[in-house]
Amino acid sequence: MHLLVCGGTGCRASASDSIIEKLKSEITAKGLQDEVQVIMTGCFGFCEKGPIVKILPDNTFYTQVKPDDAAEIVAEHVIKGRKVNRLLYVDPENKEHVSDSKHMGFYRKQIRIALRNCGFINPENIDEAIARDAYQALGKVLAEYKPAETIDIIKKSGLRGRGGGGFPTGLKWEIASKNKADQKYVVCNADEGDPGAFMDRSVLEGDPHTVLEAMAICGYCIGATQGLIYIRAEYPLAIKRLKIAIEQAHEYGLLGKNIMGSGFDFDITLRYGAGAFVCGEETALIHSMEGLRGEPTNKPPFPAESGFLNKPTNVNNVETFASIPVIILKGSEWFASIGTEKSKGTKVFALAGKINNVGLIEVPMGTTLREVIFEIGGGIKNGKKFKAVQTGGPSGGCLTEKHLDTPIDFDNLIAAGSMMGSGGMIVMDEDDCMVSVAKFFLDFTVEESCGKCAPCRIGNKRLFELLERITKGEGTMEDLERLQNLCKVIKDTALCGLGQTSPNPILSTMDNFYNEYLAHVNDKKCPAGQCKSLMKYVIDPEACVGCTACARNCPVNAISGERKKPHLIDTAICIKCGACIEKCKFNAISIK
Amino acid sequence: MATIKSLDDLRKMKESLQSKINLREKGEDPNSHVQIKVAMATCGIASGAKTVMEFMMEELEKRGIDSIITQTGCMGYCYAEPTIEVTMPGKEPVVFGYVDTKKADEIIEKYIKNGELVDGIIPMNYETIDKK
Ligand SMILES: Cc1cc2nc3c(=O)[nH]c(=O)nc-3n(C[C@H](O)[C@H](O)[C@H](O)COP(=O)(O)O)c2cc1C
Ligand code: SF4
Ligand code: FES
Numbered sequence: 001m002h003l004l005v006c007g008g009t010g011c012r013a014s015a016s017d018s019i020i021e022k023l024k025s026e027i028t029a030k031g032l033q034d035e036v037q038v039i040m041t042g043c044f045g046f047c048e049k050g051p052i053v054k055i056l057p058d059n060t061f062y063t064q065v066k067p068d069d070a071a072e073i074v075a076e077h078v079i080k081g082r083k084v085n086r087l088l089y090v091d092p093e094n095k096e097h098v099s100d101s102k103h104m105g106f107y108r109k110q111i112r113i114a115l116r117n118c119g120f121i122n123p124e125n126i127d128e129a130i131a132r133d134a135y136q137a138l139g140k141v142l143a144e145y146k147p148a149e150t151i152d153i154i155k156k157s158g159l160r161g162r163g164g165g166g167f168p169t170g171l172k173w174e175i176a177s178k179n180k181a182d183q184k185y186v187v188c189n190a191d192e193g194d195p196g197a198f199m200d201r202s203v204l205e206g207d208p209h210t211v212l213e214a215m216a217i218c219g220y221c222i223g224a225t226q227g228l229i230y231i232r233a234e235y236p237l238a239i240k241r242l243k244i245a246i247e248q249a250h251e252y253g254l255l256g257k258n259i260m261g262s263g264f265d266f267d268i269t270l271r272y273g274a275g276a277f278v279c280g281e282e283t284a285l286i287h288s289m290e291g292l293r294g295e296p297t298n299k300p301p302f303p304a305e306s307g308f309l310n311k312p313t314n315v316n317n318v319e320t321f322a323s324i325p326v327i328i329l330k331g332s333e334w335f336a337s338i339g340t341e342k343s344k345g346t347k348v349f350a351l352a353g354k355i356n357n358v359g360l361i362e363v364p365m366g367t368t369l370r371e372v373i374f375e376i377g378g379g380i381k382n383g384k385k386f387k388a389v390q391t392g393g394p395s396g397g398c399l400t401e402k403h404l405d406t407p408i409d410f411d412n413l414i415a416a417g418s419m420m421g422s423g424g425m426i427v428m429d430e431d432d433c434m435v436s437v438a439k440f441f442l443d444f445t446v447e448e449s450c451g452k453c454a455p456c457r458i459g460n461k462r463l464f465e466l467l468e469r470i471t472k473g474e475g476t477m478e479d480l481e482r483l484q485n486l487c488k489v490i491k492d493t494a495l496c497g498l499g500q501t502s503p504n505p506i507l508s509t510m511d512n513f514y515n516e517y518l519a520h521v522n523d524k525k526c527p528a529g530q531c532k533s534l535m536k537y538v539i540d541p542e543a544c545v546g547c548t549a550c551a552r553n554c555p556v557n558a559i560s561g562e563r564k565k566p567h568l569i570d571t572a573i574c575i576k577c578g579a580c581i582e583k584c585k586f587n588a589i590s591i592k
Numbered sequence: 593m594a595t596i597k598s599l600d601d602l603r604k605m606k607e608s609l610q611s612k613i614n615l616r617e618k619g620e621d622p623n624s625h626v627q628i629k630v631a632m633a634t635c636g637i638a639s640g641a642k643t644v645m646e647f648m649m650e651e652l653e654k655r656g657i658d659s660i661i662t663q664t665g666c667m668g669y670c671y672a673e674p675t676i677e678v679t680m681p682g683k684e685p686v687v688f689g690y691v692d693t694k695k696a697d698e699i700i701e702k703y704i705k706n707g708e709l710v711d712g713i714i715p716m717n718y719e720t721i722d723k724k
Contacts, residue, residue: 043714131606198635237634
């Protein structure tokens with residue numbers, strides 16, 4: 001028998017360590033140490049009901065266990081085989097105790113559709129992919145459906161593009177299929193330039209065949225025989241695995257001429273990007289593949305009319321493609337049964353920042369931020385307080401406490417002042433300064449702006465300078481007003497999505513954390529204590545015993561004072577390195 | 593390598609590949625081995641998955657344990673990399689996180705040899721589409 005005790009950060013904060021100890025000593029006391037082992041595990045993704053104890057082999061799932069419950073668990077469950085009812089999870093719907101974790105699938109907030117094979121198959125072996133249904137959907141489509149029927153399935157599934165915009169995929173395919181041309185192209189957008197996002201890379205590294213298969217299905221639907229994957233050269237492992245996958249698919253005749261005897265030909269080649277964020281924008285991406293500068297052009301014409309080499313081109317994101325084969329095999333109704341009214345299926349998020357369980361998750365649309373951050377994500381690092389989460393990367397905005405219970409989908413996120421974006425979620429805690437966060441993203445856009453249009457090239461630079469003044473304590477109330485006005489002008493006049501969305505991090509932090517801006521401007525203070533220029537190190541004369549440890553460790557000799565007398569920091573010399581705080585044993589130094 | 597000429601071909605191939613894997617996983621195959629998957633996406637490799645994989649290959653061979661070690665993609669538990677999944681014949685797969693060579697050694701000695709679990713299991717917290 002095994003007693004699994006959650007040792008994830010959330011449960012550990014509520015004493016799972018001492019549960020382990022108590023269980024172990026109870027078991028030893030009863031002389032059962034050879035038959036029963038107590039094991040510490042990682043997070044169960046159920047932290048809100050932690051600490052969790054799970055018992056194997058019978059899969060009993062105890063929640064909110066206290067160290068004092070250990071004796072009862074051992075005496076009742078381990079020895080007499082009787083479950084401790086009061087510790088069982090109570091189903092919120094029917095108020096019944098759920099005894100067996102196999103029957104509490106609902107606690108698993110995640111469903112893996114796009115990630116279904118990641119971490120299961122060896123991505124360099126096509127046989128393993130085939131054993132898990134790879135190319136079945138392509139085979140079925142080629143043998144049984146007309147292109148229009150297939151497009152209809154995708155339309156009915158409600159799938160919307162996962163690359164950021166959320167455009168209905170079936171509709172996009174239909175438009176491309178209706179445009180007549182001698183050649184058309186299917187493009188997979190694997191540029192993934194959003195800082196903090198790595199889901200596309202993971203899909204390509206873990207399950208390259210699903211993307212190849214879906215591209216071929218798309219080719220069949222729109223009448224294209226050529227596919228291109230635009231991938232950043234910074235993803236060498238994904239590139240290697242894609243190449244192997246393409247080669248193996250060719251050997252099996254699953255790509256190339258006359259696929260599975262259907263008469264349909266389809267081939268895929270790779271194109272490498274140099275890692276410019278703007279090249280993720282579809283028109284810039286297409287120009288980059290044509291060997292031109294990676295600059296966007298006005299839409300219309302949309303790629304579906306005139307894209308790569310001026311031919312109709314369908315561009316979709318990696319994760320969008322990865323959902324396609326499952327939709328074909330399991331049906332559009334199945335897919336449409338997951339998610340919210342206008343956003344169907346699941347979305348992959350990359351959790352990053354001040355969150356315990358950094359990683360990739362896939363949840364049904366409509367899951368709340370609270371579930372994502374506090375249950376699956378295991379809550380905030382080091383027990384700090386949640387402050388905000390940035391979704392949509394540099395194009396998105398931050399969501400706060402008041403948005404925690406909003407179901408996540410395309411439309412709700414936009415209504416909340418952010419956007420889905422590609423699925424990066426950067427979690428911030430009380431120590432993060434929101435003005436600095438906005439500055440971080442602006443720094444990124446200034447760097448990544450292609451420079452083609454003036455609002456973005458010049459405007460973002462000015463926005464960045466304004467933010468810099470504010471974080472240095474040189475900002476004025478007029479600056480705040482200018483900031484807001486300029487944001488609006490850039491949004492309205494920039495040529496492409498990069499510029500049109502780049503002010504979002506400023507607008508949303510101003511919306512949600514205006515007081516923090518005011519503190520920087522009026523009080524010359526950074527409430528989070530992040531803006532170095534606004535920090536002042538001071539010694540509390542009451543607490544200081546005059547041990548001289550600080551003065552001896554200050555690299556610039558900014559601290560003076562006699563032995564056994566309170567010391568003083570000369571703020572004109574202080575470089576705010578923090579060395580003194582670390583050395584002071586009496587907590588006499590603080591940042592004001 | 594045979595080419596797949598029709599959907600039927602593909603289906604047959606899938607069936608046979610799948611039953612092979614099932615045999616292996618369910619331990620009905622008398623020659624069944626321990627199966628180990630190492631999460632080798634960029635995140636895993638960056639935190640040392642390659643070293644762990646090499647260590648396990650060498651050690652399992654040295655210690656005379658028949659096993660199949662393969663690489664796989666990201667399991668999603670980036671906070672606990674390197675992660676590996678161990679499937680003992682006839683048993684459910686178990687995922688272990690934070691596996692360095694020391695942990696790998698413990699896993700071999702305790703879990704693989706004696707079926708005793710060790711600290712650091714990562715519970716599966718998602719649903720697969722197979723059940724839906
Ligand atoms: C600045 C900018 C960057 C973008 N970066 C990406 C990207 O990295 N990956 C992506 O799939 N789409 C990106 N997009 C969205 C694409 O233009 C396009 O809408 C998307 O690839 C379409 O695929 P989908 O319908 O499957 O989402 C970006 C858009 C903009 C404006
Ligand atoms: S908005 Fe920025 S990135 Fe887009 S075209 Fe203009 S300068 Fe280039
Ligand atoms: S369930 Fe225990 S830490 Fe998450």
